[in-house]
Amino acid sequence: MMTAETIHKKLIGGLSKFFSQNGKSSAIIGLSGGIDSSLVAALAVEALGADNVSGLIMPSQHSTVHSVTDAVQLAENLGITCHVTPVESIYNAFIKELAPVFGQHKTPDVTEENLQARIRAVLLMAASNKHGSLVLNTSNKSELAMGYGTLYGDLIGALMVIGDLYKTQVYEVARYVNRHRHIIPPNTLTKEPSAELRPGQKDSDSLPSYDILDRILHGLVEEQLSPESLVRQGFDEALVMRVVQQKAQVAFKGFQLPQLLAVGEHPLLAEDKCFR
DSSP: OOOHHHHHHHHHHHHHHHHHHTTOOOEEEEOOSSHHHHHHHHHHHHHHOGGGEEEEEOOOTTOOHHHHHHHHHHHHHHTOEEEEOOOHHHHHHHHHHHHHHHTTOOSOOHHHHHHHHHHHHHHHHHHHHHHTOEEEEOOOHHHHHHTOSOTTTTTOSSEESSTTSOHHHHHHHHHHHTSSSOSSOHHHHHSOOOOOSSTTOOGGGTSOOHHHHHHHHHHHHTSOOOHHHHHHTTOOHHHHHHHHHHHHHTGGGGGGSOEEEOOSSOOSSOGGGEEO
16 A cells, blocks of 8 residues: 555645646635544645635534634644634524425434535535635545545535545544644544534444444455455455445445545546546
8 A cells, every 4th residue: 555655745746736737726625623624724735835725614513612623723733714604503594494394304314414514515615616716625535435425515625635545544644744743633633533413423323443444445446355355354244245235325426526636546436537
């Protein structure tokens, strides 16, 4: 596998090339205080310069205090402009207007979670249009493979910057970014990943642990191994089949995603959706 240094170099070069070819110079990123958006922001600053990168923090009623403070700290460390725009009142207005449409189906489920993600997408695109910036997507390869993302929500953007990096690789590159000083806050690197779309939500509620998931996905995608081969290697058969089935069921999302910045030879999206 490529080293964090090599991946870092490819991502910086790819970002610079993408903006140059599209005649754009500035980017905007939704900052959640999580590892993915933090890494994308750090990469964007290296590629474009701090003056050309801005962040939008959009906390909801489910956001933790440390998520907001981590995002603010990141922006300060990077020296980028950052705005905090809460989404709770907007969300509540949507829920009120949708009440007749929902009818008896009032029990909160993934619908309400997706609504929050889509509100954030609208805010990001509005800021993008107003300032002539490009929105950078922050989804990683592990999430994309398992469909852990909201169409027209957190899957929007002009370019999927880390969409060819598994979650474990995201951490490796983030630690490389921090090799000289703490750019990405230490708490961001150590806290349990969460979309924070419902109370107490953790990624592990919906996905296997990333260290195991990424090894299975790497076997399926990069090594082109069969599920049977992975089981013979010692992976739990039920878990392998769950990953295989879920990956197949969400493949349709790939046709509606932005371009992906490809750093390896086996990106999840079709070649015409990859930027190299």
